[in-house]
Amino acid sequence: MAKVTLKGVKKSYGQVKAIHGVDMEIQDGEFIVIVGPSGCGKSTLLRMIAGLEAITEGTISIGDRVVNDIEPRDRDIAMVFQNYALYPHMSVYENMSYGLRIRGMSKSDIEKRVQRAAEILQLQPYLQRKPRELSGGQRQRVAMGRAIVREPSVFLFDEPLSNLDAKLRVQMRLEIKRLHQQLGVTSIYVTHDQVEAMTLADRLVVMNLGRADQIGAPHEVYARPATTYVGGFIGSPAMNFLSCRVENGSGGPRAVLSDGTALALPTAWSVPPGEYTLGIRPEHLRTARPGETPHLMLEVDVAEELGADTLLHGKIAGEELVARVPSYAGYHDHSKPGLITDITLAHLFDKESGLRIAV
Amino acid sequence: MIERRPIADFVGHLILIVTVLIVAFPIYLAVIAASHDLAGISQVPMPLLPGSEFFTNMANALLEGPKIVGVGRGTSALLLMSNSLIMAISIAVGKIIISLLSAFAIVYFRFPLRTFFFWMIFITLMLPVEVRIIPTFKVVADLGLLDTYTGLVLPLIASATATFLFRQFFMTVPDELVEAARIDGAGPMRFFWDVLVPLSRTSIAAMFVIQFIYGWNQYLWPLLIAAAPEYQTIVLAIGRLMRAPDAYEEWPLIMAMAVLALLPPVVVVVLMQRWFVKGLVETEK
Numbered sequence: 235m236a237k238v239t240l241k242g243v244k245k246s247y248g249q250v251k252a253i254h255g256v257d258m259e260i261q262d263g264e265f266i267v268i269v270g271p272s273g274c275g276k277s278t279l280l281r282m283i284a285g286l287e288a289i290t291e292g293t294i295s296i297g298d299r300v301v302n303d304i305e306p307r308d309r310d311i312a313m314v315f316q317n318y319a320l321y322p323h324m325s326v327y328e329n330m331s332y333g334l335r336i337r338g339m340s341k342s343d344i345e346k347r348v349q350r351a352a353e354i355l356q357l358q359p360y361l362q363r364k365p366r367e368l369s370g371g372q373r374q375r376v377a378m379g380r381a382i383v384r385e386p387s388v389f390l391f392d393e394p395l396s397n398l399d400a401k402l403r404v405q406m407r408l409e410i411k412r413l414h415q416q417l418g419v420t421s422i423y424v425t426h427d428q429v430e431a432m433t434l435a436d437r438l439v440v441m442n443l444g445r446a447d448q449i450g451a452p453h454e455v456y457a458r459p460a461t462t463y464v465g466g467f468i469g470s471p472a473m474n475f476l477s478c479r480v481e482n483g484s485g486g487p488r489a490v491l492s493d494g495t496a497l498a499l500p501t502a503w504s505v506p507p508g509e510y511t512l513g514i515r516p517e518h519l520r521t522a523r524p525g526e527t528p529h530l531m532l533e534v535d536v537a538e539e540l541g542a543d544t545l546l547h548g549k550i551a552g553e554e555l556v557a558r559v560p561s562y563a564g565y566h567d568h569s570k571p572g573l574i575t576d577i578t579l580a581h582l583f584d585k586e587s588g589l590r591i592a593v
Numbered sequence: 594m595i596e597r598r599p600i601a602d603f604v605g606h607l608i609l610i611v612t613v614l615i616v617a618f619p620i621y622l623a624v625i626a627a628s629h630d631l632a633g634i635s636q637v638p639m640p641l642l643p644g645s646e647f648f649t650n651m652a653n654a655l656l657e658g659p660k661i662v663g664v665g666r667g668t669s670a671l672l673l674m675s676n677s678l679i680m681a682i683s684i685a686v687g688k689i690i691i692s693l694l695s696a697f698a699i700v701y702f703r704f705p706l707r708t709f710f711f712w713m714i715f716i717t718l719m720l721p722v723e724v725r726i727i728p729t730f731k732v733v734a735d736l737g738l739l740d741t742y743t744g745l746v747l748p749l750i751a752s753a754t755a756t757f758l759f760r761q762f763f764m765t766v767p768d769e770l771v772e773a774a775r776i777d778g779a780g781p782m783r784f785f786w787d788v789l790v791p792l793s794r795t796s797i798a799a800m801f802v803i804q805f806i807y808g809w810n811q812y813l814w815p816l817l818i819a820a821a822p823e824y825q826t827i828v829l830a831i832g833r834l835m836r837a838p839d840a841y842e843e844w845p846l847i848m849a850m851a852v853l854a855l856l857p858p859v860v861v862v863v864l865m866q867r868w869f870v871k872g873l874v875e876t877e878k
């Protein structure tokens with residue numbers, strides 16, 4: 235087990251810059267999830283840690299060792315690939331033991347390790363089968379088994395569940411979580427699925443265009459997104475963004491939308507007047523009860539019923555907005571509900587840079 | 594195709610059967626001719642049913658064939674066959690090894706002039722043995738390799754076709770497999786032996802069949818290189834037998850030798866066919 239440190243890590247492919255400088259410190263035994271949209275450089279970053287991709291600038295250390303110039307096999311890591319990358323002509327047993335055989339480990343030790351991993355992953359009945367004789371979920375487990383038998387100090391996962399169907403994905407997600415609790419090995423996990431990210435991570439790294447926008451615990455990333463990008467990426471449906479002008483009136487600060495609607499901000503917020511982006515999560519909006527004065531009036535164009543909740547899609551001050559309300563509220567397409575929001579849960583971002591404003 | 598189209602099926606089968614008959618008839622005739630004695634085969638019209646002398650003729654052909662006909666200073670057909678076998682197997686195995694290695698280098702390594710070498714190999718595709726035969730002969734002669742197995746085999750071993758086939762196959766092997774092997778600690782040659790070669794075995798089988806037949810059927814090259822009868826091949830000998838002064842006296846024997854010459858390629862195809870089918874049924878990727 236080991237900690238992993240990235241210092242100013244950059245990657246260019248010729249003129250194309252894929253990673254613009256990432257710094258992070260991963261603690262021993264931590265489960266880190268790197269999340270972000272397609273093409274943001276998640277795999278590139280992971281592959282640099284694995285040693286499959288050269289590091290253009292910066293340093294990566296595993297344990298106390300800078301590994302920039304160390305071959306993958308000597309980095310004490312194991313990797314699980316998206317398409318499993320099992321050797322098709324080898325049995326499950328051979329697949330799992332191949333790395334150990336290369337290392338010249340004795341037959342009996344190999345046997346012990348493989349049996350133990352097979353037990354953890356419930357693979358004993360399949361040890362003599364070829365990968366093609368296994369289901370997707372079983373192959374996935376073999377790929378994990380191959381990583382486990384190595385007893386590495388770091389596990390690397392590159393979207394290991396994305397080839398599985400939805401149900402199996404949920405199940406394997408849980409297994410990975412259990413496995414991590416059981417083995418306690420430092421793990422770095424790449425995914426573009428935010429549910430996977432939120433549920434698995436001790437800490438999340440939200441990547442955007444080759445940068446780590448925010449690194450933090452899932453609840454912290456959710457509650458205090460560092461940028462509009464992170465706010466929009468984490469949470470489903472995505473956070474609503476409204477352009478506003480903040481004014482400091484007699485009754486405390488107010489956010490004035492482009493159509494003149496004014497929202498009173500918490501008096502504790504000390505924000506210099508100016509142009510901002512206000513972020514409100516759909517789940518922090520509710521319909522006004524009789525007698526309440528709504529904060530916002532929504533013109534619903536589509537109401538999506540999800541069962542327990544209904545998503546009201548519409549416009550406020552010319553900008554798209556979604557509210558998540560309980561289905562019994564009974565709103566439908568083209569209704570015009572008044573909405574109430576708990577403004578203390580809202581987020582304020584700089585209009586230009588999209589950075590969070592500390593209030 | 595799942596549809597049932599009786600007429601199309603019938604026409605298809607008809608064409609196949611007729612073609613098979615056309616191709617197989619001369620071979621059938623050779624077998625028939627090898628099973629009669631000279632009197633039997635000299636009848637007009639020639640008999641179309643097997644005679645009783647097949648095994649006698651075969652045994653004679655195998656042990657004394659060339660001697661009876663009087664060519665090649667009486668080298669036994671057994672020696673000629675074994676020469677052919679050595680040549681065909683060496684060429685097939687040599688071509689496979691060289692092509693596997695060069696395809697491996699071209700696909701998996703970045704080295705200076707890589708594209709240049711690639712195109713050089715490509716260009717040799719356009720230069721079959723016959724085109725470069727005079728310079729090649731000169732080189733082999735200067736190296737003192739006339740009348741040796743090395744001289745017979747070596748110049749025929751380089752193979753652009755097989756290199757291309759393996760290159761094509763290697764390019765379909767997913768990159769992740771290479772990376773998984775790197776993480777597992779396999780060096781390049783280890784990866785080659787433990788992963789690439791086993792994965793290529795159906796292509797290797799296909800190449801072996803094609804190149805074995807290519808090697809077995811070589812005529813011009815052994816004709817130039819092997820002056821001594823001990824190094825001649827069966828295909829070469831058959832060419833000589835046909836032109837021997839006594840050829841018409843020994844027609845059944847000559848036909849028996851022709852049938853003998855046919856057998857090893859047939860055996861190779863039949864044996865390897867099982868591999869093809871296996872390879873087709875269990876697609877491994």
Ligand SMILES: Nc1ncnc2c1ncn2[C@@H]1O[C@H](COP(=O)(O)OP(=O)(O)OP(=O)(O)O)[C@@H](O)[C@H]1O
Pocket residue numbers: 247250251252270271272273274275276277278279426
């Ligand atoms: N070999 C390469 N040559 C040039 N550009 C590359 C290369 N590999 C990746 N890139 C670029 O680097 C960027 C990051 O790629 P990367 O594979 O890390 O994305 P990702 O976040 O893993 O996306 P996905 O979720 O689709 O897997 C992309 O813009 C990609 O086009």
Ligand SMILES: [Mg+2]
Pocket residue numbers: 276277278
């Ligand atoms: Mg990726």
